[in-house]
Structures are given as structure tokens and as C-alpha cells.
Amino acid sequence: xxxxxxxxxxxxxxxxxxxxxxxxxxxxxxxxxxxxxxxxxxxxxxxxxxxxxxxxxxxxxxxxxxxxxxxxxxxxxxxxxxxxxxxxxxxxxxxxxxxxxxxxxxxxxxxxxxxxxxxxxxxxxxxxxxxxxxxxxxxxxxxxxxxxxxxxxxxxxxxxxxxxxxxxxxxxxxxxxxxxxxxxxxxxxxxxxxxxxxxxxxxxxxxxxxxxxxxxxxxxxxxxxxxxxxxxxxxxxxxxxxxxxxxxxxxxxxxxxxxxxxxxxxxxxxxxxxxxxxxxxxxxxxxxxxxx
Amino acid sequence: xxxxxxxxxxxxxxxxxxxxxxxxxxxxxxxxxxxxxxxxxxxxxxxxxxxxxxxxxxxxxxxxxxxxxxxxxxxxxxxxxxxxxxxxxxxxxxxxxxxxxxxxxxxxxxxxxxxxxxxxxxxxxxxxxxxxxxxxxxxxxxxxxxxxxxxxxxxxxxxxxxxxxxxxxxxxxxxxxxxxxxxxxxxxxxxxxxxxxxxxxxxxxxxxxxxxxxxxxxxxxxxxxxxxxxxxxxxxxxxxxxxxxxxxxxxxxxxxxxxxxxxxxxxxxxxxxxxxxxxxxxxxxxxxxxxx
Numbered sequence: 001x002x003x004x005x006x007x008x009x010x011x012x013x014x015x016x017x018x019x020x021x022x023x024x025x026x027x028x029x030x031x032x033x034x035x036x037x038x039x040x041x042x043x044x045x046x047x048x049x050x051x052x053x054x055x056x057x058x059x060x061x062x063x064x065x066x067x068x069x070x071x072x073x074x075x076x077x078x079x080x081x082x083x084x085x086x087x088x089x090x091x092x093x094x095x096x097x098x099x100x101x102x103x104x105x106x107x108x109x110x111x112x113x114x115x116x117x118x119x120x121x122x123x124x125x126x127x128x129x130x131x132x133x134x135x136x137x138x139x140x141x142x143x144x145x146x147x148x149x150x151x152x153x154x155x156x157x158x159x160x161x162x163x164x165x166x167x168x169x170x171x172x173x174x175x176x177x178x179x180x181x182x183x184x185x186x187x188x189x190x191x192x193x194x195x196x197x198x199x200x201x202x203x204x205x206x207x208x209x210x211x212x213x214x215x216x217x218x219x220x221x222x223x224x225x226x227x228x229x230x231x232x233x234x235x236x237x238x239x240x241x242x243x244x245x246x247x248x249x250x251x252x253x254x255x256x257x258x259x260x261x262x263x264x265x266x267x268x269x270x271x272x273x274x275x276x277x278x279x280x281x282x283x284x285x286x287x288x289x290x291x292x
Numbered sequence: 293x294x295x296x297x298x299x300x301x302x303x304x305x306x307x308x309x310x311x312x313x314x315x316x317x318x319x320x321x322x323x324x325x326x327x328x329x330x331x332x333x334x335x336x337x338x339x340x341x342x343x344x345x346x347x348x349x350x351x352x353x354x355x356x357x358x359x360x361x362x363x364x365x366x367x368x369x370x371x372x373x374x375x376x377x378x379x380x381x382x383x384x385x386x387x388x389x390x391x392x393x394x395x396x397x398x399x400x401x402x403x404x405x406x407x408x409x410x411x412x413x414x415x416x417x418x419x420x421x422x423x424x425x426x427x428x429x430x431x432x433x434x435x436x437x438x439x440x441x442x443x444x445x446x447x448x449x450x451x452x453x454x455x456x457x458x459x460x461x462x463x464x465x466x467x468x469x470x471x472x473x474x475x476x477x478x479x480x481x482x483x484x485x486x487x488x489x490x491x492x493x494x495x496x497x498x499x500x501x502x503x504x505x506x507x508x509x510x511x512x513x514x515x516x517x518x519x520x521x522x523x524x525x526x527x528x529x530x531x532x533x534x535x536x537x538x539x540x541x542x543x544x545x546x547x548x549x550x551x552x553x554x555x556x557x558x559x560x561x562x563x564x565x566x567x568x569x570x571x572x573x574x575x576x577x578x579x580x581x582x583x584x
């Protein structure tokens with residue numbers, strides 16, 4: 001038996017048309033494109049290549065992109081000042097501040113300097129708090145509007161578009177980062193799954209994973225989750241982006257897992273391609289909200 | 293075998309002296325007492341009796357208390373206006389808005405109208421978000437200061453003062469309210485437990501509970517959790533406050549559970565008495581922060 005492959009690449013491809021249609025409708029109605037601004041301080045190579053890739057991706061869908069760079073020794077005041085300027089700039093609808101920030105910068109204060117309404121990465125505590133407080137899906141959320149970090153939002157979109165039923169199911173999230181693990185857990189909880197969060201300190205990680213109907217991996221360790229950690233027929237969402245030699249691999253040992261799981265996202269081509277799609281959706285949503 | 297009883301009453305009694313010493317030191321240093329303001333709209337009997345009890349409790353420890361009432365048909369603007377006045381009032385360090393609010397009031401907007409620095413109930417999304425984002429205990433939190441809702445904070449204090457080791461243990465929280473279940477889960481996660489959140493939609497609730505080293509109940513259903521749901525030797529924290537006839541009972545069937553658990557909080561006399569203690573700690577902490 002071999003698992004159904006949940007292709008994020010295919011889904012992302014099909015969603016590009018939706019994004020383009022949304023952008024075109026927005027431009028037609030308002031005369032300008034939803035636009036994201038990226039703030040980068042210094043010349044971190046990964047950060048540069050990310051912003052280049054993002055510029056290309058957004059441009060290809062008709063979205064606006066503005067890069068704002070500061071020197072690698074930029075002060076807290078300069079960074080926060082730039083964020084404040086972008087908050088006030090009506091031609092900018094979404095703001096992302098790239099990490100790493102220079103040493104000594106208070107990252108929490110920079111995050112909170114962003115207007116939550118422009119925080120398309122979902123990193124401001126107001127957005128995290130509203131997500132955490134929001135009522136389960138299908139009910140009025142009883143909180144203000146919020147943005148969800150794009151990577152877990154992409155994982156949820158894969159589950160949703162593949163009609164995975166989460167109600168009452170046991171979802172296990174391995175990893176508790178602020179950008180993937182914790183928001184993924186909160187999103188699954190909103191969909192009425194029972195949710196377990198495991199991490200490096202978990203006593204019996206294979207045993208916990210084996211209880212999962214839906215297993216989400218976001219630890220950043222190549223091929224860590226073995227086939228025998230997976231309940232037969234489980235749905236596996238792999239957020240890992242690791243390199244084993246030259247080869248990009250996930251947190252899940254795909255070769256083993258594909259024989260046991262019911263459905264599985266590959267790496268590459270799984271959750272990765274969905275991240276930009278969800279980020280673009282957030283930028284469009286931010287622009288729409290700011291019209292109101 | 294019979295479980296060790298984790299008495300919240302005894303712990304609360306012993307902590308009153310700590311609270312009084314903190315209050316006295318604050319008064320000596322600053323010439324005024326840390327003071328909480330309660331906002332109530334209408335005459336809900338439970339809300340009235342809560343605020344009376346709170347006034348008495350705070351007064352007994354030397355803390356200040358101010359009750360602000362509005363009519364039961366108060367408008368959004370009036371309620372938010374009062375909250376804004378209290379935000380600006382330097383003689384008020386903590387603000388609590390009592391529920392229920394009148395029909396038609398946007399409760400989320402009222403919560404967010406509060407200054408997070410005075411939100412001693414920990415209900416503002418900024419406080420929830422900082423709690424959710426905070427790094428595990430023992431590391432720099434990497435977020436701004438935050439308040440935790442008093443009830444789960446009290447449960448954690450019981451665990452801590454009874455030297456319960458949480459690292460790597462499996463904690464199961466039954467219930468996902470914003471005021472108990474979800475913040476309790478986040479607090480346990482910060483202490484490096486693996487944390488599972490269950491609720492009314494959980495497929496096999498007894499089975500999930502039986503995997504818990506630490507079982508926290510916050511569902512509001514009298515005696516729901518039976519003895520056979522509990523792993524022998526587990527630690528049970530019962531947040532339930534229910535009435536079976538005239539008798540106050542928890543969410544856990546205490547008579548059965550006490551024979552199976554290793555440690556258990558009783559109801560009454562368990563987590564309940566700790567709530568006011570932790571709220572007072574928050575009021576003192578708020579006053580201290582506002583001095584800075």
C-alpha cells in the first residue's frame with residue numbers, strides 16, 4: 001500500500017488562478033494593486049534570496065512589492081521608525097520584517113511596532129492572540145480579524161482542499177515554533193480536532209506520534225519521523241525543509257512513511273509551495289480590509 | 293491507595309502572607325496601594341456576588357478596589373468610554389470588565405479597549421498572544437510582559453508549589469475556553485510538558501485522558517471524568533465549579549478519582565481559592581509595572 005501524495009505544488013498551481021482573479025478584481029475596483037513591503041536590515045544571504053523569490057512570486061500574480069533595506073548595524077529606532085512609516089503609508093497593505101535582525105535589536109518590540117492590520121505574516125501578538133481566542137470554525141469568531149502565518153495556513157489549506165475531516169480526530173503537532181507549530185495547533189483546534197503538541201522534551205515521541213490521525217511535523221530535523229512512528233492510514237503534513245547532503249528533505253522519512261500513511265505531503269512540493277500562496281492571500285485580504 | 297490531596301485552600305492561606313507583604317512593601321515605597329477597578333454593566337446576580345467577594349478579598353490584603361457600574365442598557369460607547377477613562381486613571385492599576393455584558397455589546401472590542409498593561413484578567417489578545425509566543429520557561433521569554441488569566445495561573449501555582457515535575461510529561465487539558473483551557477495548555481507547554489487539548493468533539497475522551505500524566509479538567513460538567521479515565525498515579529487538577537443538587541462538585545468524580553490518582557485537587561478547596569490569590573498577584577504586578 002502506498003499513501004496518496006498531497007501535492008502542494010499542484011494545489012499552489014491551481015490556486016494561482018484564484019489569486020490572479022482576486023488581484024485583478026481588486027485592481028479593477030480600486031485602481032491599485034495590493035502591495036507588500038519587506039523590511040530587511042543587513043545582507044543575510046537567505047533573507048536576500050527569500051525576498052528576491054517573493055518579489056518574483058508577487059509580481060507574477062500582479063501584486064505590488066517594495067523592498068526597504070537598512071544597514072546591518074541599523075538601530076532599534078531606525079527599524080521601528082521605518083515600520084511606523086510603512087504603517088502610515090497608504091500604498092503599503094502588508095508589512096514583513098525579515099529575520100535575522102541585527103544583534104541587540106528587540107525583535108518583540110519590532111513585531112509589535114507593526115500595525116496588526118498590515119501584519120500579513122501573522123507575527124504580531126494581537127494576531128496570535130485573536131487566533132488563540134477565536135471560537136471554533138463555523139461559529140462567529142468573537143474576536144477581531146486576524147492574520148495567520150502563511151506556512152501553517154498552507155498546511156490547513158492542503159487538508160481542507162483534500163477534504164480531510166478533522167472533527168474529533170487526533171492531530172499531533174511535532175514542534176512548537178511561533179511560526180509553524182503553535183499556530184498549526186491552534187488552527188487544528190479551531191477545526192475541532194483534539195490537538196497534541198510535542199517537542200524536543202516529549203518523553204515518548206514515537207508513541208505520541210503513533211496516536212495521531214493527523215501528524216504534522218515542524219521540527220527542522222531531516223528524516224526524523226520514521227515509518228513506524230506513523231499510525232497506518234494517518235495523514236502526514238510535513239513542514240520540514242532540511243538538507244541531507246544536496247537533497248531537500250522533510251522532517252518525515254518519506255520513503256518509509258509513504259508505505260504506512262494514508263496521505264502524505266512530499267518534500268519538496270508539499271507545504272512549501274503553499275506558503276507563498278497563503279501569504280499572497282493575506283496581502284490581498286489586508287488590502288481589502290484597509291479599503292473598508 | 294488514596295491520592296495526595298492538593299489543597300488550594302491551604303496554599304492560598306499560606307500565600308496570603310506573601311501577598312500582604314508585597315502590598316505593604318509597595319505601599320511603603322509609593323504611598324498608595326495597588327488598586328483594581330471592576331466594570332459592571334447591569335445587575336447580573338453572579339456578577340454582583342463576584343464583585344462583592346472580590347472587594348472583600350482585596351480589601352483584606354490591603355489592596356484597593358473601585359467598582360464602576362453602568363446601567364444594563366449601557367451602550368458600546370459608554371462602556372468603552374469608561375474603560376478608556378480607567379486606562380488613563382493613574383490611581384487604577386488593574387481593570388476587569390465583568391461578563392455578561394449587555395446584549396449587542398461587542399465583547400471583543402471592549403476587551404481590546406483595555407490597556408494590556410492593566411488587563412489583570414489576561415483577556416486582551418495581546419496578553420494571550422504574548423503568552424502563546426513566549427519561549428519555554430527558563431529562557432528569556434522574547435516577548436513583552438503579559439498577564440495570565442488567574443484561574444489557570446492558580447492551577448500552575450499548585451503544581452509548582454507541590455514540586456510536580458512537568459518536563460516531558462504528558463499533560464491533557466479537557467476544555468478549551470479562553471479563560472481556562474487554552475491558557476492552561478499554553479502554560480503547561482511553556483513548562484516543557486507535551487500538551488493535548490481535548491473537548492466536546494474529542495472522539496475517545498476517556499482514552500485520551502488515560503494517557504495523561506497530568507490531567508486538567510475545565511469543562512463545567514459535574515463529575516464527568518470518571519475514575520477509570522485516570523491513569524493510576526496521575527496528577528489531577530480540577531477547575532470545575534458545578535452544582536450537583538446543593539453540593540459544589542468539580543468536573544472530576546472525586547470519590548472515584550481519589551482512589552486512582554497520585555495527587556488531586558478537591559472541589560471545593562482546590563483551584564478555586566487560588567484564583568483570587570493569582571488575581572491579586574496580577575494587580576500588584578500591574579502596579580509595579582506602572583511605576584516603572
